[in-house]
Amino acid sequence: MADSQLIIDHLSKSYATRTGSVQVIADLTFDVKAGEVVSIVGPSGIGKTTLLKCPTGLQPMTSGSAKINGREIEGPPPEMALVFQEYTRSLMPWLNVEKNVRLPLRHMHLPKDEAEQRIHSALDSVGMHNASEKYPWQLSGGMQQRVAIARALAFRPDVLIMDEPFASVDAQTRFELEDLCLQIRDSLGMTIVIVTHDIDEAVYLSNRVVVLGQKPAIVTSILDIDLPVPRDQITTRSRADFAQTRTSILELIKNGKQ
């Protein structure tokens, strides 16, 4: 695991409640290599979102460890960005698109040109350069999620983590955003971790898929996805091995529930 950028090692997470401690995650171990797209799938209600709160440093883990670039993660690391599922609530409604994207760059004290260039190219790569003066509430859901992605891109993280990023956009937009993800990985060399409940999406995007199961959650299997690149929404999805992989993941999830 020498070239792994993100290492999750025997991570577990419990919450204290009134009736005692509840374990949500029992034991997770997986790693993500630089430049990989890794998806995490599992039955609903298994704590996929909780899983992300630990390696992003938003919540402390109960035991185990998470490392990024060989360093222990304690708070939100500077080389990581997170795109939330609820895009309507993760953009500042009082800032226009351009200022939302600029916000994480302020404390970096970049030279003015570089900041402008980062914002411009981030908005450009999500196709939102014409909307920089607009406010989030003037945009459709898919466009808001694009802005959230642009904000993450301008931050220039090594690892981009996305929590069900396309769950509440329409199918057409979802396809576009999926391809945008792959394009980002290729052009910027970012490592991407996506939590999703959509198995087709996981197979389509990923180099590897981490399947969670049981309750509290454990990793039941990790699959390499050997579909050819570049991927294409029509040809990739209509391949026989796409359907095969998809079916086997579905079975794994179904078995993991019991």
Added chain:
Amino acid sequence: MNEAAVNTTMNANDELALSRKRRVRARRIALRVLEIGTPIAALAAWWFGSQNSQNPFFPSLREILIEFRKLWLFDKFGSDVIPSIVNFSIAYIIACVVGIALGILLALVWPPHAMLDPVLQFIRSIPAVALLPIFVALFGFGNGVRVFAIALSALFPVLISTVDGARGTEPLLLETARVYRLTPWERLRWVYLPAASPQIFSGAVVSLQVAFIVMITSEMLGSAHGIGALTMLAQKSFDAKGMWAGILLLGILGYLVNLLFTLVQNRVLSWYRGAQQSESAE
């Protein structure tokens, strides 16, 4: 459909849209006429209704206006109106600055909010005007005391709404701020303050009214200068015209202050109104 038919349908649609636009415009004009016309009608009613008034307590509007011009334009303007406005402005600005700063501090920094909350609620439920005699007894009639009394009573509405507003900040925005490693100052400037701003404004408008009331009352209690003092003096010396002129001026000032406030609010909270409109449209 042949071409002519298409054209007629299009014309029909155009006409429909045009007539709708016309109706909307007519409605807007009607509203504007009502908005401006009603006060004018009320003034006219007052003017003609009071024209031949013999009642010493209700002089004719004509006489009141003559007195108004004599008193305020600009005989007493420098000596009485300006000091009132200056007191009011200074005190209100102090109340807002201290209220917002203290409110943010209470909401975010001081954990024993529970400890201070009852005290705040207690002080706030005392009518501000009731505190005035105590201040006067303690500190005398000086101008500083008046400013202090206005500021203190105007402090609580804006303070309490700031605490509520800052505490109600969307948790996901705070997580976003943490993920992107915003500094404490940036969180304050770009997250907490704007998130609290709609509530800060609704508290500040209450503070504005309180400040106005306390300004007048503080002048009515043993002051030689100010609009309140002059109006009180007129009332005590059975100068009904002078009293009415004072009341008229207070009404005009109150209206202008509110207008100014609304202008600032519309500017600062334009994002909020837009967000709410788009939410209700969905």
